[in-house]
Amino acid sequence: MQIVHLSDLHFSEAYFVPEIAESMLQSINQLDPDIVVITGDLTENGFSAEYDGVKKFIDRIACKDKVLVPGNHDSKNAGYIHFEDLFENRFSNRNLGGVTVVGVDSSQPDIDEGHLGRENYGWIKEAFSGQNFKIFALHHHLVPIPLSGRENSVLVDAGDVLDLLNRCKVNLVLCGHCHIPHVWNLNNMLVVNAGTFCSxxxxxxxxxxxxxxxxxxxxxxxxxxxxxxxxxxxxxxxxLITKTVM
Known part of the structure; x- marks a missing residue:
């Protein structure tokens, strides 16, 4: 099983780099992944035109099973409405073969900080009740990342969420947000942060x-x-960054 995880495209005239995006797109399609997970900040400002542009780009990724969640930039200027129009749910629970992928919206309109909320813990626990390989996807990182300076943008309720995921025996957590790639292994749960994909x-x-x-x-x-x-x-x-048995 191959899973591609990308994040933080920041589609806009100011920051999106087309030649890098094209190179990365070719690499993904050559890998022919089973699942593609995109953890937010598809756009820079949440504007309709940015969403239209990034939707056309994402549609060119040759994988039928894609899981997307919005980031804080996507929720600017009521951009989460465009996300729902183009990509349907901001929260999702999908079983893909022997894999369960739960995607959540950790953003709040026009606020950089992330928050999940206790009202979501119950259905997340239920979604992870089986024996599949378990993946949790969100935009904001759950654990401080090296080189990110004074850490003030970890998910507000990160401790409770980490405890929940640990109890659910989640295998893999996929995050973005700070544009610094890193991997933590916490209680045999890999927390994988992505850098910026093409900005x-x-x-x-x-x-x-x-x-x-x-x-x-x-x-x-x-x-x-x-x-x-x-x-x-x-x-x-x-x-190769890490290999482990879990």
Whole structure:
């Protein structure tokens, strides 16, 4: 099973870099992933024209199973309305073969900070009640990321959400937001942050990239998974970041 995780396209005249976007698109389509997860900030300002442009780009990703959640930039200027029109639900629960993907909207209109809320904990727990490989996707990062300076944009209720996901035995958490790629292994749960996919809004010496997660069930009797996380850069260069059995 191959999962492509990308984030923070920031489609706009100011920040979207078309040549990098095209290179990354070709890399994804060559990989032929089973699932593509996009964790928000599709647009810069949440404007209708930006949504129309990014929708056309995302439609060119040759994968029928895509899971998208909005980011804080997508919810600016009531942009979440356009997200719902073009991509349907801001919250989703999908079973794709032996994989359960739960996507949540952690954004609030015109506020940079993320918040999930106790009202969502119940259905998330229910969604993860089975024995599938479990993926949780949101925009805001749950754990502080190196090189991000004074940490003030972790999800407001990150502690409660991490506890919930740990109790649900979630395998993989996919985040974006701060444009710095990183991986944490917490209680045998991989928390994978993505850098910016194709915008000029890079930090420090980081560059545009997306994540490739390869998961293989080693033994169907005890549901052990061998997981590899790689980072893919423009022009297709790939770097293995971590591999583990969970």
């Amino acid at each position: 000029s809004k890079t930090r420090g010496k980081t560059t545009q990239c997306f994540n490739l997660i390869q998961a293989e069930n080693e033994n169907s009797d005890n549901n052990n998974w061998k997981v590899r996380v790689s980072r893919v850069f423009p022009q297709g260069k790939m770097e």
